[in-house]
Amino acid sequence: MIIADAVASIESKFSVSKKIEFRGETTLVVNRAEIHEIVQYAKKELGFNYLVDLSSVDNFGEEPRFEIVYELYAFDSGLHLRLKISVSEDELEAPSVTDLFSTANWHEREVYDMMGIKFPGHPDLRRILMWDGYPFFPLRKDFPLAGKASDMPDVAFSAAAPLAGGPFVTLPSTATTKDREPRSRE
Amino acid sequence: MAEISPVAYDSKIEGNIIFTQLDTAINWMRKNSLWPMPMGLACCAIELMAAGASRFDISRFGAEVMRFSPRQSDVMIVAGTVTYKMALAVKRIYDQMCEPKWVIAMGACASSGGMYRSYAVLQGIDQLLPVDVYISGCPPRPEALLEGLMRLQRKIETEPSLGDQKRELLKSLSA
Numbered sequence: 001m002i003i004a005d006a007v008a009s010i011e012s013k014f015s016v017s018k019k020i021e022f023r024g025e026t027t028l029v030v031n032r033a034e035i036h037e038i039v040q041y042a043k044k045e046l047g048f049n050y051l052v053d054l055s056s057v058d059n060f061g062e063e064p065r066f067e068i069v070y071e072l073y074a075f076d077s078g079l080h081l082r083l084k085i086s087v088s089e090d091e092l093e094a095p096s097v098t099d100l101f102s103t104a105n106w107h108e109r110e111v112y113d114m115m116g117i118k119f120p121g122h123p124d125l126r127r128i129l130m131w132d133g134y135p136f137f138p139l140r141k142d143f144p145l146a147g148k149a150s151d152m153p154d155v156a157f158s159a160a161a162p163l164a165g166g167p168f169v170t171l172p173s174t175a176t177t178k179d180r181e182p183r184s185r186e
Numbered sequence: 187m188a189e190i191s192p193v194a195y196d197s198k199i200e201g202n203i204i205f206t207q208l209d210t211a212i213n214w215m216r217k218n219s220l221w222p223m224p225m226g227l228a229c230c231a232i233e234l235m236a237a238g239a240s241r242f243d244i245s246r247f248g249a250e251v252m253r254f255s256p257r258q259s260d261v262m263i264v265a266g267t268v269t270y271k272m273a274l275a276v277k278r279i280y281d282q283m284c285e286p287k288w289v290i291a292m293g294a295c296a297s298s299g300g301m302y303r304s305y306a307v308l309q310g311i312d313q314l315l316p317v318d319v320y321i322s323g324c325p326p327r328p329e330a331l332l333e334g335l336m337r338l339q340r341k342i343e344t345e346p347s348l349g350d351q352k353r354e355l356l357k358s359l360s361a
Contacts, residue, residue, distance in 0.1 A: 130306070146305065154274070157270060157273070158270040160303060168357070
């Protein structure tokens, strides 16, 4: 099987809103409601038997704001497939794929911890890095790098870090190192 | 047969008697047998292990008895990045240590948060514990840790052995 066959097979059964080919990588932007069926179809029928990663993107300022990215791999044919779904701020949830891939358990917990997207159907959707009861989702773009103050007596506390004029960030460009060097962009 | 006079020079015991202050004697004993509580939280712990191994040999300074129980330890070596999630656990372990007790903040992260100006990292363990010695470095070499240990020994020498080091106990008794 080649990747074009797999893509055609998915396109014939599900609605694919966008197909991106970039340097030999195939990305399908699909419907959020259908993601569980598509992953199931890719696993059972097309042989994508390994979920490499499940992550999320915050496109702050755009609508829909969030994306969830599924990286699939087929051990037998050696094919990669990337699936993307959009999640709007009004409906911060996506179907869980933990029943298909156990590895999605911790990945979905991390997405929930860092971005606040919930996964109905997840068996144990707790925070994985921050502590239970931490009130923020720190990987969102509108969360400051320095952090925010929070306090849970006897459990944990946090405070904003001193940044001394930062954060210092560099901008993507082809300019010289001197012009690209990290500066405060506030 | 010669008579034994009580004021005469007795070569058998003269060389074995030292006159000193009680404080000095107690501090001398304490400083030469510091039992560390290795609070290894990140890469600094690797250097801490190296300091304990034969090449650098922390036992030359009497601090080789690493105890993984806070109740048997004298000095907590906070080696590594203290996250907010870990911070209160570190504090709790410190609270379980018996007086007298000291704290060494080993490395940039334990001293100030280091390169982690971040939402997740405590900006210096001195926000929670009274730190006696800060060691710079990222991570510090084992020699630096040994230097910090010797600085702590020098600090212990100058402390009143009871008054200062039992401050918490005396305060609770007088309250």
